[in-house]
Amino acid sequence: MNPMDRARRELETLPAAAGNGLLHRRALLRHGAALAGAVLGYSVTPLAFAQQLTEDSWSRGPGTVVPEAGLRSRFERDVVRTLSNPKGEPRTQHARTPHHLVNGTFTPNSMHFVISHAGDPDIDPDQHRLLIHGLVKQPLVFSLDALARYPMVSRMAFVECGGNSAPLFSPQPIQATAQALHGLVSCSEWTGVLLSTLLDEAGIDPRAKWIVAEGGDAPHLSRSVPLSKALDDAMIALYQNGERVMPSNGYPMRLLLPGWEGNMNIKWLRRIQLTESPGMTFYESRTYSQVLPNGKAYQFYFLQEVKSFITHPSPGLAMKGPGFYEISGIAYSGNGRIAKVMVSADGGKTWTQAALQEPVHSKAFTRFRAPWRWDGGPAVLQSRAWDEAGFSQPTRAQLVAARGQTDGVPPVTAFPSQHYNAIASWSVAPNGEVKHVYA
Amino acid sequence: MNPMDRARRELETLPAAAGNGLLHRRALLRHGAALAGAVLGYSVTPLAFAQQLTEDSWSRGPGTVVPEAGLRSRFERDVVRTLSNPKGEPRTQHARTPHHLVNGTFTPNSMHFVISHAGDPDIDPDQHRLLIHGLVKQPLVFSLDALARYPMVSRMAFVECGGNSAPLFSPQPIQATAQALHGLVSCSEWTGVLLSTLLDEAGIDPRAKWIVAEGGDAPHLSRSVPLSKALDDAMIALYQNGERVMPSNGYPMRLLLPGWEGNMNIKWLRRIQLTESPGMTFYESRTYSQVLPNGKAYQFYFLQEVKSFITHPSPGLAMKGPGFYEISGIAYSGNGRIAKVMVSADGGKTWTQAALQEPVHSKAFTRFRAPWRWDGGPAVLQSRAWDEAGFSQPTRAQLVAARGQTDGVPPVTAFPSQHYNAIASWSVAPNGEVKHVYA
Numbered sequence: 001m002n003p004m005d006r007a008r009r010e011l012e013t014l015p016a017a018a019g020n021g022l023l024h025r026r027a028l029l030r031h032g033a034a035l036a037g038a039v040l041g042y043s044v045t046p047l048a049f050a051q052q053l054t055e056d057s058w059s060r061g062p063g064t065v066v067p068e069a070g071l072r073s074r075f076e077r078d079v080v081r082t083l084s085n086p087k088g089e090p091r092t093q094h095a096r097t098p099h100h101l102v103n104g105t106f107t108p109n110s111m112h113f114v115i116s117h118a119g120d121p122d123i124d125p126d127q128h129r130l131l132i133h134g135l136v137k138q139p140l141v142f143s144l145d146a147l148a149r150y151p152m153v154s155r156m157a158f159v160e161c162g163g164n165s166a167p168l169f170s171p172q173p174i175q176a177t178a179q180a181l182h183g184l185v186s187c188s189e190w191t192g193v194l195l196s197t198l199l200d201e202a203g204i205d206p207r208a209k210w211i212v213a214e215g216g217d218a219p220h221l222s223r224s225v226p227l228s229k230a231l232d233d234a235m236i237a238l239y240q241n242g243e244r245v246m247p248s249n250g251y252p253m254r255l256l257l258p259g260w261e262g263n264m265n266i267k268w269l270r271r272i273q274l275t276e277s278p279g280m281t282f283y284e285s286r287t288y289s290q291v292l293p294n295g296k297a298y299q300f301y302f303l304q305e306v307k308s309f310i311t312h313p314s315p316g317l318a319m320k321g322p323g324f325y326e327i328s329g330i331a332y333s334g335n336g337r338i339a340k341v342m343v344s345a346d347g348g349k350t351w352t353q354a355a356l357q358e359p360v361h362s363k364a365f366t367r368f369r370a371p372w373r374w375d376g377g378p379a380v381l382q383s384r385a386w387d388e389a390g391f392s393q394p395t396r397a398q399l400v401a402a403r404g405q406t407d408g409v410p411p412v413t414a415f416p417s418q419h420y421n422a423i424a425s426w427s428v429a430p431n432g433e434v435k436h437v438y439a
Numbered sequence: 440m441n442p443m444d445r446a447r448r449e450l451e452t453l454p455a456a457a458g459n460g461l462l463h464r465r466a467l468l469r470h471g472a473a474l475a476g477a478v479l480g481y482s483v484t485p486l487a488f489a490q491q492l493t494e495d496s497w498s499r500g501p502g503t504v505v506p507e508a509g510l511r512s513r514f515e516r517d518v519v520r521t522l523s524n525p526k527g528e529p530r531t532q533h534a535r536t537p538h539h540l541v542n543g544t545f546t547p548n549s550m551h552f553v554i555s556h557a558g559d560p561d562i563d564p565d566q567h568r569l570l571i572h573g574l575v576k577q578p579l580v581f582s583l584d585a586l587a588r589y590p591m592v593s594r595m596a597f598v599e600c601g602g603n604s605a606p607l608f609s610p611q612p613i614q615a616t617a618q619a620l621h622g623l624v625s626c627s628e629w630t631g632v633l634l635s636t637l638l639d640e641a642g643i644d645p646r647a648k649w650i651v652a653e654g655g656d657a658p659h660l661s662r663s664v665p666l667s668k669a670l671d672d673a674m675i676a677l678y679q680n681g682e683r684v685m686p687s688n689g690y691p692m693r694l695l696l697p698g699w700e701g702n703m704n705i706k707w708l709r710r711i712q713l714t715e716s717p718g719m720t721f722y723e724s725r726t727y728s729q730v731l732p733n734g735k736a737y738q739f740y741f742l743q744e745v746k747s748f749i750t751h752p753s754p755g756l757a758m759k760g761p762g763f764y765e766i767s768g769i770a771y772s773g774n775g776r777i778a779k780v781m782v783s784a785d786g787g788k789t790w791t792q793a794a795l796q797e798p799v800h801s802k803a804f805t806r807f808r809a810p811w812r813w814d815g816g817p818a819v820l821q822s823r824a825w826d827e828a829g830f831s832q833p834t835r836a837q838l839v840a841a842r843g844q845t846d847g848v849p850p851v852t853a854f855p856s857q858h859y860n861a862i863a864s865w866s867v868a869p870n871g872e873v874k875h876v877y878a
Contacts, residue, residue, distance in 0.1 A: 059655050059656065060657065063657065065524075065558055065559075066553045066555050067687075068519035068520050068522060069518075069519050069549040070551060072548075073564075073686045075565075081507050082507075085504075086504070088505075102681045103593075103681060106680070108680055108682040109509055110508040110510070110682075116505050119502030119504060120502040120503050120505060121498065122512075122513070123514075126514075149762070152542070152765060154542075154544050154796050154806060189544060191542045218499065218501055218502065238542070239542040241543065242541045242550070243515070243518065243547040247510070312587075324588060326589065357593050367593060371590060
């Protein structure tokens with residue numbers, strides 16, 4: 001028996017980690033990755049080998065000039081955010097991250113999700129100021145140059161819209177990509193000055209219990225934040241993945257509240273007022289309230305709870321024949337680090353533990369991976385994450401029992417549209433098509 | 440005494456961590472950051488406060504449309520790589536990272552350094568193939584789709600040109616920015632398939648001791664790599680900071696050899712041949728050999744040794760008056776993690792230990808930071824890094840004693856131009872100007 005056939009035979013007889021082809025990652029490593037490749041079967045025929053040694057057109061002459069600022073390949077032009085309002089009509093604009101087309105543990109800046117209620121303000125950073133006032137001993141104004149002299153920190157952090165995954169409140173599974181369904185969450189390395197540093201300098205009046213943060217965009221989006229969070233890990237973020245914060249993400253500075261609802265991470269930040277009580281601002285009184293089935297609302301639902309979804313395979317990425325695949329996705333929690341992710345290929349009947357890409361950062365994306373041998377039959381892929389605080393994702397049935405579901409396509413404020421974090425499911429059909437299902 | 444004056448007084452009496460104003464980071468935290476801010480003195484006058492509450496032009500109406508792929512602010516247009524050959528004449532092109540204008544712990548993709556000997560090939564990813572052949576049991580060809588099914592890993596890794604910092608071999612300090620002097624090093628998160636996975640599948644002939652990797656660019660840049668490194672942490676990198684590898688960095692795939700000389704990380708990778716001995720290719724026999732004062736050469740000098748430099752303050756970033764500043768820079772080593780970084784403000788007479796941004800990744804940038812009170816007098820800033828293997832940066836005098844120095848501006852192959860990793864120094868003049876010096 002030749003080595004390829006032997007490897008294929010071994011793979012077929014390898015004990016499964018869970019039903020429908022999920023493999024033990026350690027077993028895979030122990031037997032050597034040949035087990036995986038064997039079923040891919042991309043061995044070389046003499047003809048293919050000869051073809052490989054011919055020159056491609058791009059190898060026959062000089063290439064293009066290296067630019068001052070690198071641009072991605074023209075072959076990647078379809079890797080874009082999808083826009084809900086591409087003409088910028090006078091309503092909210094959404095731009096969603098193409099999670100199925102990117103990889104790794106954070107989001108490229110050009111692909112970071114955006115919700116903007118009145119477009120992106122074109123702020124001159126030399127003119128922009130941050131004011132800290134209210135219940136402080138000494139009001140302070142900061143230019144960007146002044147902030148540049150303070151002690152800085154860098155940290156990975158996800159930002160997620162409270163309405164991300166809202167389509168899953170629909171009673172029927174909406175057929176769409178991971179981008180359309182879960183694209184309102186992204187992760188970046190943010191670098192800036194801890195808000196506690198600036199508040200220490202201003203001097204906090206003991207009566208202060210909240211801050212009210214306000215943006216410099218036309219709607220002056222503002223939100224109230226408990227002072228305890230402001231003094232914990234809140235940051236005035238000046239850099240995003242190494243470069244200045246992107247215009248759609250708050251240039252030249254935003255409030256970062258790691259793990260808390262996206263809209264509270266005030267973009268184009270211009271003002272922080274310390275107060276005794278919350279401001280009951282427009283956006284926290286109306287837009288970002290969670291209405292419950294009994295007609296009451298969660299007024300302040302700060303935390304983005306533990307969540308995960310599979311990005312590869314996912315709708316729009318057709319499977320190309322049976323054999324080995326890596327199931328991969330992202331998990332995150334506003335409570336801290338991801339503790340574990342379980343993966344199922346049979347709709348939740350059996351589960352195996354996925355590998356987590358180290359290092360696992362607190363309140364940031366964690367990439368998980370699990371080896372899978374697809375036998376070409378029907379499968380339903382699921383992931384379920386636990387965080388270090390002990391919380392795990394509910395099933396969809398559990399979530400809608402508590403929160404209700406819509407009778408149409410959200411967002412509809414009379415129906416639940418916020419904080420969906422239940423287990424999500426993709427079905428795989430024998431023809432390789434991947435679809436969104438409830439399972 | 441008002442709180443600002445008291446804080447200023449406290450700062451002035453705070454015990455120093457080292458000469459010429461270097462502060463204890465822990466002392467700073469213990470006393471509260473007010474100590475730092477007090478000397479910045481951006482407290483608000485009633486007039487400034489009133490001005491702050493007027494509306495800036497960008498707050499008075501709708502902003503611009505959120506784009507499909509985010510672009511940085513037009514106010515950041517000067518943050519670019521500097522190009523050695525902007526017209527793409529038939530010689531090598533260099534693009535250097537503006538380390539003084541970015542921040543955080545890795546390099547934005549658009550700013551990653553580039554050396555390209557014949558421009559960037561415009562590779563069609565659907566046509567591109569990777570061939571593994573030579574001393575293997577089964578030659579294999581991989582399409583990008585095939586590689587997408589393999590187990591992947593993500594890791595931070597720096598890539599540095601062997602000739603980075605070559606201007607410091609000059610007998611007089613060349614006046615230039617950190618970008619011009621040290622801009623041929625960058626750091627990214629790379630995601631892809633471990634080369635060991637593919638070699639396991641091909642099956643390694645026991646006679647194989649080296650691989651020869653070849654690019655699909657017109658010069659077919661190729662380098663020999665010991666098989667032990669290929670089986671250790673070498674990766675076929677498919678993604679860079681979450682998106683497909685940039686065209687100038689090897690799209691659609693490059694060989695990543697964490698911690699090893701940049702040119703060995705073959706871009707536009709198309710072929711890996713397993714061999715008994717090194718290929719003695721053009722680029723390893725001539726361009727990337729290190730000529731020593733005695734006329735002999737280091738033929739294979741794989742490792743990029745421990746190194747650091749200060750990015751803030753640095754030439755081109757003028758100091759704006761005495762008071763508190765954060766000294767910040769990057770450190771890295773091909774041997775593994777950075778163990779510590781010491782900082783001096785008096786040209787190496789006294790030192791204090793800088794804080795390292797966690798998590799510290801192996802063979803990746805580590806951002807270090809140290810608090811400093813500039814008294815407005817002359818200062819010479821230095822950083823010196825140690826890695827976990829126990830190596831530290833030499834002084835410039837030690838390095839040139841061993842390797843020689845040029846009598847002109849490198850690169851000149853008759854003179855040393857490779858693997859400069861000695862301590863670098865910036866002087867600060869009373870007028871705030873920062874200059875490159877030897878100290």
